[in-house]
Amino acid sequence: MTAPALEVRRVSMRFGGLKALSEFELTLRPGELVGLIGPNGAGKTTAFNALTGVYAPTEGEVLVAGARVDGLKPHQICARGVARTFQNIRLFRELTALDNVRVACHAGAASGFFGAWFQTAHHQGEEARILARAEAYLAVMGLSHRRDEVSRSLPYGEQRRLEIARALATGPKVLCLDEPAAGMNASEKLELMQLIRTIRDRFGLAILVIEHDMRLVMGVSERLLVLDHGVTIAAGTPAEVRADPRVIEAYLGDAYLEERHLPAPASPPEGGGPAAGAGAP
Amino acid sequence: MSDALVELLQHLVNGLSVGTIYALIALGYTMVYGVLKLINFAHGDVYMVGAYAGFYLADLLTPGGRAAGDGAAGAMLRALVVTAGAMAICGLLGYLIERLAYRPLRGQARITSLITAIGVSFLLEYGFQLQPWGFMPIPFPPGPSPRFFPELVRRADWSLGGVSISNYDVIGLAVALALMLGLQFVVFRTRFGTAMRAVSFDPQVAGLMGIPVNRIISWTFVLGSALAAAAAILNAVPRPQINPLFGLMPGLKAFVAAVLGGIGSVPGAMVGGLVLGLAEEFVAAYTLSSLKDAIAFTVLILVLLFRPEGLFGRVTVEKV
Amino acid sequence: MGRAVSLARSLLPFLVALPFLWALQRWSPPYPTLVLRYVGINIVLAVSLNVVNGFTGQFSLGHAGFMSVGAYATAKTMLALADVQLAFLPEPASDAVLFGFALLVGMAAASVAGLLVGLPSLRLRGDYLAIVTLGFGEIIRSVIQATPPAFLGASLGLSGLPLRTTLIWVGLGAVAVVVMARRLALSTQGRALFAIREDEVAAEAMGVDTTGYKVRAFVISAAFAGLAGGLIAHSVGAIEPTSFDFKRSMEAVVMVVLGGLGSITGSVVAATVLTVGLELLREFQDYRMVAYALMLVVLMLARPQGLFGTAELWDLWRRKRPAASAASAGPPGGAA
Numbered sequence: 055m056t057a058p059a060l061e062v063r064r065v066s067m068r069f070g071g072l073k074a075l076s077e078f079e080l081t082l083r084p085g086e087l088v089g090l091i092g093p094n095g096a097g098k099t100t101a102f103n104a105l106t107g108v109y110a111p112t113e114g115e116v117l118v119a120g121a122r123v124d125g126l127k128p129h130q131i132c133a134r135g136v137a138r139t140f141q142n143i144r145l146f147r148e149l150t151a152l153d154n155v156r157v158a159c160h161a162g163a164a165s166g167f168f169g170a171w172f173q174t175a176h177h178q179g180e181e182a183r184i185l186a187r188a189e190a191y192l193a194v195m196g197l198s199h200r201r202d203e204v205s206r207s208l209p210y211g212e213q214r215r216l217e218i219a220r221a222l223a224t225g226p227k228v229l230c231l232d233e234p235a236a237g238m239n240a241s242e243k244l245e246l247m248q249l250i251r252t253i254r255d256r257f258g259l260a261i262l263v264i265e266h267d268m269r270l271v272m273g274v275s276e277r278l279l280v281l282d283h284g285v286t287i288a289a290g291t292p293a294e295v296r297a298d299p300r301v302i303e304a305y306l307g308d309a310y311l312e313e314r315h316l317p318a319p320a321s322p323p324e325g326g327g328p329a330a331g332a333g334a335p
Numbered sequence: 336m337s338d339a340l341v342e343l344l345q346h347l348v349n350g351l352s353v354g355t356i357y358a359l360i361a362l363g364y365t366m367v368y369g370v371l372k373l374i375n376f377a378h379g380d381v382y383m384v385g386a387y388a389g390f391y392l393a394d395l396l397t398p399g400g401r402a403a404g405d406g407a408a409g410a411m412l413r414a415l416v417v418t419a420g421a422m423a424i425c426g427l428l429g430y431l432i433e434r435l436a437y438r439p440l441r442g443q444a445r446i447t448s449l450i451t452a453i454g455v456s457f458l459l460e461y462g463f464q465l466q467p468w469g470f471m472p473i474p475f476p477p478g479p480s481p482r483f484f485p486e487l488v489r490r491a492d493w494s495l496g497g498v499s500i501s502n503y504d505v506i507g508l509a510v511a512l513a514l515m516l517g518l519q520f521v522v523f524r525t526r527f528g529t530a531m532r533a534v535s536f537d538p539q540v541a542g543l544m545g546i547p548v549n550r551i552i553s554w555t556f557v558l559g560s561a562l563a564a565a566a567a568i569l570n571a572v573p574r575p576q577i578n579p580l581f582g583l584m585p586g587l588k589a590f591v592a593a594v595l596g597g598i599g600s601v602p603g604a605m606v607g608g609l610v611l612g613l614a615e616e617f618v619a620a621y622t623l624s625s626l627k628d629a630i631a632f633t634v635l636i637l638v639l640l641f642r643p644e645g646l647f648g649r650v651t652v653e654k655v
Numbered sequence: 656m657g658r659a660v661s662l663a664r665s666l667l668p669f670l671v672a673l674p675f676l677w678a679l680q681r682w683s684p685p686y687p688t689l690v691l692r693y694v695g696i697n698i699v700l701a702v703s704l705n706v707v708n709g710f711t712g713q714f715s716l717g718h719a720g721f722m723s724v725g726a727y728a729t730a731k732t733m734l735a736l737a738d739v740q741l742a743f744l745p746e747p748a749s750d751a752v753l754f755g756f757a758l759l760v761g762m763a764a765a766s767v768a769g770l771l772v773g774l775p776s777l778r779l780r781g782d783y784l785a786i787v788t789l790g791f792g793e794i795i796r797s798v799i800q801a802t803p804p805a806f807l808g809a810s811l812g813l814s815g816l817p818l819r820t821t822l823i824w825v826g827l828g829a830v831a832v833v834v835m836a837r838r839l840a841l842s843t844q845g846r847a848l849f850a851i852r853e854d855e856v857a858a859e860a861m862g863v864d865t866t867g868y869k870v871r872a873f874v875i876s877a878a879f880a881g882l883a884g885g886l887i888a889h890s891v892g893a894i895e896p897t898s899f900d901f902k903r904s905m906e907a908v909v910m911v912v913l914g915g916l917g918s919i920t921g922s923v924v925a926a927t928v929l930t931v932g933l934e935l936l937r938e939f940q941d942y943r944m945v946a947y948a949l950m951l952v953v954l955m956l957a958r959p960q961g962l963f964g965t966a967e968l969w970d971l972w973r974r975k976r977p978a979a980s981a982a983s984a985g986p987p988g989g990a991a
Contacts, residue, residue, distance in 0.1 A: 106860060132862035140860075146853035148965065149846070157850040158861040160843045167871060170842035171835055172665045177842070184843055224862050374782045439956050445781060446714055447959040450912050453905055454955065457948035465941050479941075583901070587793075590786060625810075629797035632790030639783055640775055 057120030059084045059260035060105070060136070060228045065114030065124070067097075067104050067284075074100040075284045078114070082228060082260035087251065089275035090264045093304065097284040098264045099141055102230050106138050107131040119227060135227035139217040139234060141264070147206035151197055151216055154205050155188040158223035188223060194253070195219040211242055222253065229253075231263045235270065243267060247274040272296065280304070341497040346620045347613065352504045352573070354612020355511035359566035360589030361596065361604035362518060363559030369535040369599040370555045372445070376452035377432055378563060379586015380459035381425050385564030386484065386577045387463065388421040391473050393485045407489075414487040418568045422561035429560025430553055438549065463579035481578040484571035503573040510569060514562060515605050521558075522601055531555060535599060584628065591635040597648025606646060668834050669827060676826035688822055690934050692890055695825030696883050697926040701910035702832045702919055703879030708908065709917035710845065711872040712852025714785040717772065718880050718907045720792030723799065723899035724768040725881020726888040729761030730813050733889065737817070754819040758885045765881020766874045768795065773873030777866055792904055799896045812895025820890035828886060832879050836919045848872055852917070909951055915961030920968040925961075
């Protein structure tokens with residue numbers, strides 16, 4: 055088999071004295087769907103930021119399809135095939151749904167400003183291709199009917215889907231989804247997870263999902279990675295992770311124990327993560 | 336002492352003298368930026384208004400210039416009254432500007448406030464360039480031609496080993512230092528100061544904690560504007576020519592000083608002002624004097640590129 | 656074939672404008688012509704600044720600096736070419752070619768200045784960028800003042816420049832800047848600029864080289880500011896460093912904001928209204944500037960998005976858009 059779609063080798067992130075992520079390791083093969091879980095403040099989003107170049111990792115290496123990308127700028131990493139969504143939706147709010155996706159199709163455009171000014175044939179061909187691609191991605195995410203609406207006016211769930219459409223439009227090998235189902239109700243979440251699987255199968259992507267809803271992420275992922283205080287405390291199949299006592303203590307914590315009418319552990323982990331994490335109705 | 340050394344020391348004195356003015360104006364920028372994250376472009380014009388307020392007050396107190404046989408104590412008292420009066424007038428002006436022009440825009444895009452600040456700045460500059468209105472008891476507005484600030488305190492020069500120092504330099508430095516220490520006390524030792532720092536950190540949360548955010552912001556403007564008036568008087572006594580546009584450059588440069596020191600930091604504004612005053616003086620003295628204006632902005636650009644948090648500021652990282 | 660079509664499409668706006676401009680130039684009385692020249696120059700200025708401030712969302716206050724570079728470069732070129740006549744052309748044609756060349760030199764010089772300013776500045780955001788660009792404008796002015804008098808005239812400036820700026824030149828400049836901005840706005844490159852304005856972090860994550868695009872926006876904008884500078888220089892016949900001070904930058908910003916950041920037609924209308932308005936109020940002397948300042952504050956309080964927002968006049972008939980559904984789509988569903 056060829057090189058993995060994404061390979062992360064012992065990546066650490068330090069902010070001043072704080073080690074937000076330590077020796078993070080991950081290998082994603084094409085077509086794999088892996089969940090990244092952990093309580094609030096565990097370093098999940100930091101891991102995403104280190105992978106996608108928002109921060110340069112303090113230590114370690116990130117490889118996309120066998121080539122080093124750590125230390126590159128986010129747009130360069132994007133061009134090499136890593137796309138992402140954001141925890142707190144970051145659409146181009148005043149642009150239409152179509153234009154949001156068209157921006158992401160832009161990376162391959164080569165005609166430049168002069169092409170635009172002189173309306174060269176090359177430029178016009180490129181615009182037509184971009185338009186067709188953007189419309190295709192909108193259709194995949196079921197947003198064709200919102201094509202010309204300003205993105206900030208879309209309902210919340212559609213904004214999340216539009217972010218995924220936008221990320222797909224960059225033509226990634228690896229798709230990183232940061233809490234794509236946050237704020238959705240149970241049935242919407244389930245629907246979204248089905249959609250994510252469909253996308254994975256259709257485009258042959260490797261997908262890394264941060265998700266707070268334990269049940270959901272366990273149902274959809276083939277493998278899980280559990281972070282706590284920046285440290286990977288467990289990795290494996292959902293069944294293995296579920297049985298890991300460290301995970302139960304760090305992440306499932308109170309909620310899990312309460313559910314089974316067990317007494318809380320003597321020293322619960324810091325932060326309000328567990329309650330919020332399992333708090334889906 | 337050798338001539339070169341005397342010259343050097345003389346430039347040092349002159350640079351410090353200008354630097355204290357920048358420092359005082361910079362304090363107003365730093366405080367307002369601290370609480371509102373707004374570059375108050377009108378601040379330089381508040382400084383200009385301060386000079387005119389002092390000018391009119393001095394004129395009212397002693398019509399036709401300095402009264403004959405006026406004792407040193409009387410002169411001092413008058414200078415104090417003029418300064419305090421100008422500070423009060425500018426404090427009020429600062430309050431009004433914030434209340435009428437900036438507060439209604441809070442929560443809007445930052446650029447909107449910036450444009451409004453520019454508008455207020457234009458308004459003061461062009462307003463003061465109008466010819467005097469007949470119905471005013473004093474010749475106000477002053478019109479475009481320069482006026483000469485009265486000699487509130489008689490100038491005295493001393494020569495220390497060839498370096499000439501005037502009582503203006505000494506008074507200026509002393510008053511500026513006293514005001515800065517006072518401000519430092521207010522910011523770090525009083526309830527008002529605590530509230531101000533809380534607003535600066537996060538206005539929304541400060542409001543939820545029961546801090547009257549609007550009142551704190553108003554008082555910050557009052558304080559900053561009063562300091563600008565003090566700076567204007569301290570500057571206008573030794574350099575008496577004033578005109579409606581003369582606040583523009585010191586205003587911009589004081590902003591540079593505030594950035595240099597680390598915007599939001601009181602000691603930073605002071606050090607930044609002094610460094611900038613010295614830098615200008617030395618560049619003008621030892622290279623081309625027409626490059627004087629360029630130096631401030633070159634300093635600004637270098638600071639922002641290599642140490643954007645300034646000398647005394649803290650690094651902030653945007654959260655993704 | 657494709658090449659010929661695109662060439663035709665590029666020339667079309669100019670060919671359409673030319674007869675009108677020629678007629679205006681030919682029959683309009685001197686005073687309206689003068690005012691129209693200033694309108695045109697201000698359109699060039701405002702629309703070009705809109706590319707940086709409106710499209711890209713970067714706040715530049717140093718436009719006058721680029722104008723002065725363009726003005727000086729154009730003026731120096733014209734002075735150097737004063738005695739040159741192209742042998743193969745009649746005199747008027749030769750003059751026109753040389754002036755066109757000088758304007759291009761001015762644009763090139765200004766765009767180099769834009770590059771020099773843009774590269775270091777663009778690591779900064781918001782207010783800081785505004786103040787640094789302002790600083791660069793002032794540095795350019797001081798440096799010109801510090802040059803030897805024989806070169807750029809130091810504080811006195813350059814005078815005795817040939818008065819070559821006709822309404823035709825100004826009109827073509829305005830058409831050029833509007834066509835440039837409009838085609839940019841409708842292209843993938845323009846959308847990348849908008850994305851930077853909306854959310855720089857997201858734009859970068861979606862593969863937009865934000866630094867590269869910001870620098871390019873700066874360079875384009877500076878080039879057209881340089882054109883405006885060159886046109887002013889040869890309209891007035893004399894330039895001095897203080898012709899292009901901080902106030903001038905502010906005026907350009909005011910036009911852009913008044914029209915609506917991001918709206919090309921907004922900039923055009925605001926430039927026209929402000930220029931003509933200030934001209935009509937000339938007899939009120941100082942009060943017009945006070946009124947201007949007051950209007951600025953009141954407008955920001957009453958309509959902070961400017962007259963046009965980001966809308967364009969041509970949207971009215973161009974787009975068969977489902978506007979009704981977009982407008983009534985309800986509030987954003989709890990987005991942060």
